[in-house]
Amino acid sequence: MDTLSPIAPFPAGFHWGAATAAFQIEGAHQADGRGPSIWDTFCATPGHIADGSDGSVACDHYHRWPGDLDIAQQLGLSAYRFSVSWARIQPAAGGAVNARGLDFYDRLVDGMLERGLAPFMTLYHWDLPQHLQDQGGWNARSTVDAFVDYARTVTRRLGDRVASIATFNEPFVTAYLGHWLGIFAPGLRDPQVAMNAAHHQLLAHGRALQALRADGVTAPMGIVCNMGPVEPLTRSAADQRAAERHDLLVNRFFLDALLTGAYPERLHALVGTAPAVHAGDLADIAAPLDFLGINYYYRFRVGEHGLATTLPPGAQATAMGWEVSHEGLTQHLTDIHHRYPQLPPVVITESGCACDDHLVAGQVHDSFRVDYLRGQIAALGRAIDRGVAVQGYFVWSLLDNFEWSLGYQKRFGLVHVDYPSQTRTVKASGQWYRDFITQQRQLARR
16 A cells, blocks of 8 residues: 555645654753743642652753654654743843853754754743742743743844744643643642733743844744634523633634734633733733744544543544544634634644554564654645645644643654663654655655
């Protein structure tokens, strides 16, 4: 069977990449002046991480980055999405800059460019410095100003060489999993604080875009949101109301604010609370986007008692228990394309699946992931055919890594990591992705 056809050519200049995040791969948690983040603190509390692990070593990418970038180059990637650890840049209260932290990312970006990898930088991927959490974290408006200062500090050093700048990764997760459900750092359970955290991240995003543009940064700038289509389990009024509420929290809260300068009208009625908004906040949040990053993993099937815990008949699930729904990607992109005339070009900044991967005789035969990626890419092509402007696709993840509250129990990588030895092995999915990218480049030249 030819696993590479029949996916049509993607637009010229389309980016094929893979993504990672600092806390999940870097390790070296006390190296070269790095301070603690909220995830270091969260991991240190017994019971928070399923396997009792932490990110202190992770993939040791901080020391092994040249080899990891070599692998990215060998896979034929045109771009690599990474995040900067704020705790490496401003490790202590007062905002003083740690030069050694900036030096690391300086080397990393140069290493990407030397290998033909376009650097797609994310400024915040959940790892708030602990000293800022001690001052109120994302519940405090002062953190907005701290983020803008941090963003300017990083881009003054790297902004002339990166191909893309995303301010935040998945503010929904930071706000709701971290501040409402308490299952992610910082482990709080307060709906009002969660709403404030969501709002302050959006505000920090908008003000940072304005500040960076005023500084002369010309790289495309945007934000990354996790989202997907929401469907009620039944036609009952209760299920439909629950689905509307979920769509509002996951999708419309963020897109309405970013693209229309307003929060949804039914926010308080459906959720029971709303963020504290000051005059001018929403105008700042709606600063023009050069792109919208979308992390898509599955559709949301919602009933009055919450997200569905069983799969539809005949559906497949990843090792996370998430339904495989390729059509959901096409549907969601098409939906927001029609809902928001202001929608900027889209980048699929994360797409991937956890599998029960096993290293056998030096190989990982992850055929499920191959099928998954093929299905996602084909679904993305259908969205483009329907008029959605899409500029790139990034697999989550380049490497197996620390999967947040699940520790090292789930593997998402194109590359297998044996954590005790730190040996890297490209999986069958990585080989497939390499061959697919090669084919796309050949088609583009015809």
